[in-house]
Structures are given as structure tokens and as C-alpha cells.
Amino acid sequence: MSLKDLLAYLPNPKAAPAILDAAISLARRHGAHLTALHVYSMEWPLMAAMDGYVSSATWRMILDEAERSAKEQADQIRAKFEEAARREGIQAEWRLVEGTPDAVLAQHARYADMVILGRSDGAGLDADLAEAVLFAAGRPVLLLPPTPPRDFGARRILVGWNDRREAARAVGDALPLIRAAEAVQVLSVFGEEAEQTACRVQAEDVARHLARHGATVSAATSMTGDGLRVEDVLLNTASDLGADLLVIGGYGHGRVREMVLGGVTRSLLHGATIPVLLSH
Incomplete structure (x- = not known):
């Protein structure tokens, strides 16, 4: 594609x-x-x-x-x-x-x-x-975002991976951008220590898949906590990497649930500070 x-x-x-x-x-x-x-x-x-x-x-x-x-x-x-x-x-x-x-x-x-x-x-x-x-x-x-980066090129991309169908769809939709990027990181965010190993394996598997398409890609994991939500971790990591694009699957927990209880997608739709590519 x-x-x-x-x-x-x-x-x-x-x-x-x-x-x-x-x-x-x-x-x-x-x-x-x-x-x-x-x-x-x-x-x-x-x-x-x-x-x-x-x-x-x-x-x-x-x-x-x-x-x-x-x-x-x-x-x-x-x-x-x-x-x-x-x-x-x-x-x-x-x-x-x-x-x-x-x-x-x-x-x-x-x-x-x-x-x-x-x-x-x-x-x-x-x-x-x-x-x-x-x-x-x-x-x-x-x-x-309200003030988009000038000369936007998606040169450094952060992929938020949660092993759901929507995330897989987002990675597939973003593949042309990912292949052309200077650097890509696949990040899996976990909430409990017991989840870290599985998240690391998933992120590395996705990174290998993207590398086979010619991407310059790495894998990482990060943990929520100390008041940091998943969306906070994603945006903080994007900032640390100098990423100008975040790729995520949209509404993996369902639209109504996120509207009522809040969620990653809805928070990023309303408050992301960098461009976000979403797929559902």
C-alpha cells in the first residue's frame, strides 16, 4: 500500500x-x-x-x-x-x-x-x-493539533501497541508512513509488573514485522502509575523521542464505554499535542 x-x-x-x-x-x-x-x-x-x-x-x-x-x-x-x-x-x-x-x-x-x-x-x-x-x-x-508542526512529514513515529484489532489496523494503515520514516518506536504500555514480559514480546514482534517492510524500528515498554495514564505515557514518550506522529488504534474498549468512563482514544482526540493517526 x-x-x-x-x-x-x-x-x-x-x-x-x-x-x-x-x-x-x-x-x-x-x-x-x-x-x-x-x-x-x-x-x-x-x-x-x-x-x-x-x-x-x-x-x-x-x-x-x-x-x-x-x-x-x-x-x-x-x-x-x-x-x-x-x-x-x-x-x-x-x-x-x-x-x-x-x-x-x-x-x-x-x-x-x-x-x-x-x-x-x-x-x-x-x-x-x-x-x-x-x-x-x-x-x-x-x-x-491546534498548532500542527510546520513541514509535517511523519519522520519520527511512535506506535502505541496494545495487541488489539484496532492497533493492528492502525499499523497497517500507517505502513506507508512507517516505511518512509527516519525512526519508528513501537511502545507497549502496561499497568502491572506481571504484564511487562508479554508486552515486551508483543512490541518486539510488531517491530520485527515492520522491519521486514523496511522500517527503521525499535521496541520498548513503559508502565503507568504515579498518576500517569496510558495517554500520558504515550505523549511523554513521543516528546522524549521528538516524534511528530503518534499511531494508535481507536476505541479498543468501545465508544460508549470511553464516553462514559473516559479512555485513551477520547483523551487523545481532545488533547493530543502532536498529530495522531487513528484507525478503528
């Missing part, structure tokens, strides 16, 4: 430049085609127009103004995208679609190798969108 068809979701003009910088860097590094998708919704204008009695002329005026404003914003994003793609000399395509972002994005992600999303410092709606796409699209999601 190779990365040849990337999809970047550009929600607004403010977020677009940082997402584009990372997406274009990745596309250039892998010789990939990059599609930029912007979704606008007429749902709120329709609800506003139907909230109480309004004349047909007023109803039409509300919708026309909302559509004009949405397309004006889309034009701003498209201009940024096309100028950046032209400057970097990559193959690129623009898509503008009306609908709800989660449904539209999941649909378009199904025929891409990877979907790239940005996370803002806001109320978590971006993380919720990433979660929805992760479950609905069947494709890996690359979630960027």
Missing part, C-alpha cells in the same frame, strides 16, 4: 492554512494527490426561517443571504488552497458540498487513503467530528 490519495477537510478560512501546510507537506513527501473538501450546511438558516411565522419573501431572503455568506467563505478557502497547491506543485482538487459535515466527510473519506482533520482550541466539536468519521468511513483519520 502507498499513500496516493489524501483528503483534507477545511472547515473555515482561519483553520485552513495550518491544515493545508501539514496536508501539502505529506502529499509532497509521498507524491500523493490532495483533495480539499469544504462542507456548508443550510440547516441552521432553515431552522431560523421556520422559527415562527415569516413570509415567503423573508424566508427566501434568509436562505439567499445564508447561501451567499457560505459560498463567500468557501471562495476564501478555495483561494488559499489553490494558491498553496500551485506554489508547491502538487496534484490537487477542490470539492464544495452542501450537507452535514460528519455525513459528507465520511462519504468522501471512503474513497481516500487517509482523511486529515484539524483540531481547534474550541469546545471539542472537531474531536467529535473525527470520532464520527473514524467510525463511519472505514479509513484512517489523521487528527492535527
Whole structure:
């Protein structure tokens, strides 16, 4: 497998430049085609127009103004995208679609190798969108932090391994990135001393598998405790390694359980400080 068809979701003009910088860097590094998708919704204008009695002329005026404003914003994003793609000399395509972002994005992600999303410092709606796409699209999601690294290339990668199906899927989806990386570490995190040997064997087995694909890879284990959760260990290790990408399987314990009790995936979706590639 190779990365040849990337999809970047550009929600607004403010977020677009940082997402584009990372997406274009990745596309250039892998010789990939990059599609930029912007979704606008007429749902709120329709609800506003139907909230109480309004004349047909007023109803039409509300919708026309909302559509004009949405397309004006889309034009701003498209201009940024096309100028950046032209400057970097990559193959690129623009898509503008009306609908709800989660449904539209999941649909378009199904025929891409990877979907790239940005996370803002806001109320978590971006993380919720990433979660929805992760479950609905069947494709890996690359979630960027609010301030993504410039010239993102996934040169140093940390793989969080927990011996679950989702982790195996994530490693397979990330294989083109792993093969091209300068250094990769497979990390298995355990909670009790009795688990260390099994975790070490698993991490070494995964590392050998990746080495057979040409990766420059090592294996390690680490223990939780002293107030450190699994997600803390992953991010601390990534920082120590200078990793610019974390690869994990998403929602190995189930979505509802993590929503109620908290979990690694949900914590990283809302608070990771480096790009995270997730598969489910």
C-alpha cells in the first residue's frame, strides 16, 4: 500500500492554512494527490426561517443571504488552497458540498487513503467530528493539533501497541508512513509488573514485522502509575523521542464505554499535542 490519495477537510478560512501546510507537506513527501473538501450546511438558516411565522419573501431572503455568506467563505478557502497547491506543485482538487459535515466527510473519506482533520482550541466539536468519521468511513483519520508542526512529514513515529484489532489496523494503515520514516518506536504500555514480559514480546514482534517492510524500528515498554495514564505515557514518550506522529488504534474498549468512563482514544482526540493517526 502507498499513500496516493489524501483528503483534507477545511472547515473555515482561519483553520485552513495550518491544515493545508501539514496536508501539502505529506502529499509532497509521498507524491500523493490532495483533495480539499469544504462542507456548508443550510440547516441552521432553515431552522431560523421556520422559527415562527415569516413570509415567503423573508424566508427566501434568509436562505439567499445564508447561501451567499457560505459560498463567500468557501471562495476564501478555495483561494488559499489553490494558491498553496500551485506554489508547491502538487496534484490537487477542490470539492464544495452542501450537507452535514460528519455525513459528507465520511462519504468522501471512503474513497481516500487517509482523511486529515484539524483540531481547534474550541469546545471539542472537531474531536467529535473525527470520532464520527473514524467510525463511519472505514479509513484512517489523521487528527492535527491546534498548532500542527510546520513541514509535517511523519519522520519520527511512535506506535502505541496494545495487541488489539484496532492497533493492528492502525499499523497497517500507517505502513506507508512507517516505511518512509527516519525512526519508528513501537511502545507497549502496561499497568502491572506481571504484564511487562508479554508486552515486551508483543512490541518486539510488531517491530520485527515492520522491519521486514523496511522500517527503521525499535521496541520498548513503559508502565503507568504515579498518576500517569496510558495517554500520558504515550505523549511523554513521543516528546522524549521528538516524534511528530503518534499511531494508535481507536476505541479498543468501545465508544460508549470511553464516553462514559473516559479512555485513551477520547483523551487523545481532545488533547493530543502532536498529530495522531487513528484507525478503528
